[in-house]
Amino acid sequence: xxxxxxxxxxxxxxxxxxxxxxxxxxxxxxxxxxxxxxxxxxxxxxxxxxxxxxxxxxxxxxxxxxxxxxxxxxxxxxxxxxxxxxxxxxxxxxxxxxxxxxxxxxxxxxxxxxxxxxxxxxxxxxxxxxxxxxxxxxxxxxxxxxxxxxxxxxxxxxxxxxxxxxxxxxxxxxxxxx
Amino acid sequence: xxxxxxxxxxxxxxxxxxxxxxxxxxxxxxxxxxxxxxxxxxxxxxxxxxxxxxxxxxxxxxxxxxxxxxxxxxxxxxxxxxxxxxxxxxxxxxxxxxxxxxxxxxxxxxxxxxxxxxxxxxxxxxxxxxxxxxxxxxxxxxxxxxxxxxxxxxxxxxxxxxxxxxxxxxx
Numbered sequence: 001x002x003x004x005x006x007x008x009x010x011x012x013x014x015x016x017x018x019x020x021x022x023x024x025x026x027x028x029x030x031x032x033x034x035x036x037x038x039x040x041x042x043x044x045x046x047x048x049x050x051x052x053x054x055x056x057x058x059x060x061x062x063x064x065x066x067x068x069x070x071x072x073x074x075x076x077x078x079x080x081x082x083x084x085x086x087x088x089x090x091x092x093x094x095x096x097x098x099x100x101x102x103x104x105x106x107x108x109x110x111x112x113x114x115x116x117x118x119x120x121x122x123x124x125x126x127x128x129x130x131x132x133x134x135x136x137x138x139x140x141x142x143x144x145x146x147x148x149x150x151x152x153x154x155x156x157x158x159x160x161x162x163x164x165x166x167x168x169x170x171x172x173x174x175x176x177x178x
Numbered sequence: 179x180x181x182x183x184x185x186x187x188x189x190x191x192x193x194x195x196x197x198x199x200x201x202x203x204x205x206x207x208x209x210x211x212x213x214x215x216x217x218x219x220x221x222x223x224x225x226x227x228x229x230x231x232x233x234x235x236x237x238x239x240x241x242x243x244x245x246x247x248x249x250x251x252x253x254x255x256x257x258x259x260x261x262x263x264x265x266x267x268x269x270x271x272x273x274x275x276x277x278x279x280x281x282x283x284x285x286x287x288x289x290x291x292x293x294x295x296x297x298x299x300x301x302x303x304x305x306x307x308x309x310x311x312x313x314x315x316x317x318x319x320x321x322x323x324x325x326x327x328x329x330x331x332x333x334x335x336x337x338x339x340x341x342x343x344x345x346x347x348x349x
Contacts, residue, residue: 014198017205024208031215039348040226040234042243042315127325131318135235135346142238175331 043138043170064115067173068108070125070137076104080111099133105140112144112166116152119165122173141167226345228317229257235320237346243315247294247339251318251330258290269322271329282332291337314339 067079076092076099090111092103112118121141125134142165144150149162224243228234232252250257256264263286265272277283291314298310314334318327331342 017201021201021205021208024205024212028208028211028215031212031219035215035218040228040243040317041237041239041346041348042241043237043239043344043346125324127323127328129324130320131322131324131327132235132320134324135237135320135344139238172328172331175328175335 043135064118065122066111066115066118066120066167067122067124068137068141070123070129070134072126072128072133075099076107076137078107078111080115082115099137101136101140102145104137105145108141108166109144109148112150116150119167120169120171121167122171124174125172138170141170226315226317228345232317233320234317234345234347236349238349239346240348243345244313244343246311246313246315246343247291249291249314249316249330249334249339249342251316251322251326253319253321256284256287256330258287258294261290263287263290266326269319269326271326276329282329283336284329284333287330287333288337291334291339295338310338311341312339313341313343315343315345317345 063083065081067081069077069079071077073094074091075094078090078092080087080090090107092100092107094100095103108121123134123137144164144166147164149164150166151160151162153159154161224245226243226248229250229252231254232250248259250260251266253266253269255262255266264275264284271284275284277285295310295312298308302308302310316327316330316334318330334340334342
């Protein structure tokens with residue numbers, strides 16, 4: 001019995017944390033030097049390679065162009081050209097003093113459903129629109145509302161692919177004409 | 179008063195001054211700090227540091243930036259790889275900054291980009307693994323008007339950098 005008592009007493013010990021602390025103290029300055037508080041990203045496509053290639057092929061084959069005129073005062077106007085012919089303009093007027101972003105996404109999705117092979121939108125902003133607003137518009141046009149999927153045909157394989165991407169490729173169409 | 183006085187007796191009687199520092203809570207704190215730092219550790223090979231006072235627009239884009247020529251447009255100037263080529267006045271171009279014959283053409287920016295494009299093309303002639311692809315990563319302040327950005331993009335296109343990528347802050 002005395003033996004058990006002495007074993008219990010011996011089983012308590014202090015864990016030596018000093019070496020762990022040494023390691024952590026060495027790592028922390030290293031990590032602090034390479035810390036990135038702002039995660040910088042880039043506006044481009046972010047899709048799996050197979051879909052990305054099909055998107056590119058479908059877009060190259062397409063004879064439809066979608067242009068979006070962005071105005072601070074008037075809102076948005078979609079200009080869709082199919083095989084060189086203009087279709088009626090689609091306007092998304094402002095809601096009060098602000099842009100109606102939900103309506104913009106809904107109209108863009110409607111155009112996407114009619115021309116699923118088009119993945120590029122030509123942006124034509126007015127001079128006073130600021131960059132932040134343009135990026136918000138690009139974000140809205142990138143993916144469909146509620147991640148609804150739209151099917152398109154890959155011209156190379158003829159297979160049907162589904163994607164939630166609407167217009168991930170953006171081109172500033174009025175850079176030269178301005 | 180000697181060592182045998184009151185103070186001396188106290189010093190002799192007191193217990194030896196060895197003690198243990200409790201570092202458990204300190205280790206706890208460091209472990210939390212370590213996890214936070216590891217989470218924010220950037221593994222991207224491209225190092226982008228926005229200029230002081232510049233606010234990039236926020237986007238849901240997930241694409242990682244690529245290592246190409248960096249063009250910076252802040253509210254006080256236009257920079258090519260940290261070299262200031264033009265002054266801006268609170269986000270607006272100064273009078274006479276654009277070319278007299280072409281209102282969208284910014285001569286100092288063109289000269290700097292053209293110089294870099296020529297060097298890149300010369301390198302690509304002797305080095306097969308390097309190809310001039312005309313890509314440029316533009317970091318621009320979120321409050322800048324499209325009017326200024328259009329002129330910068332137009333000039334960059336004229337210098338051979340037609341593929342402009344926009345740097346944004348991840349949401």
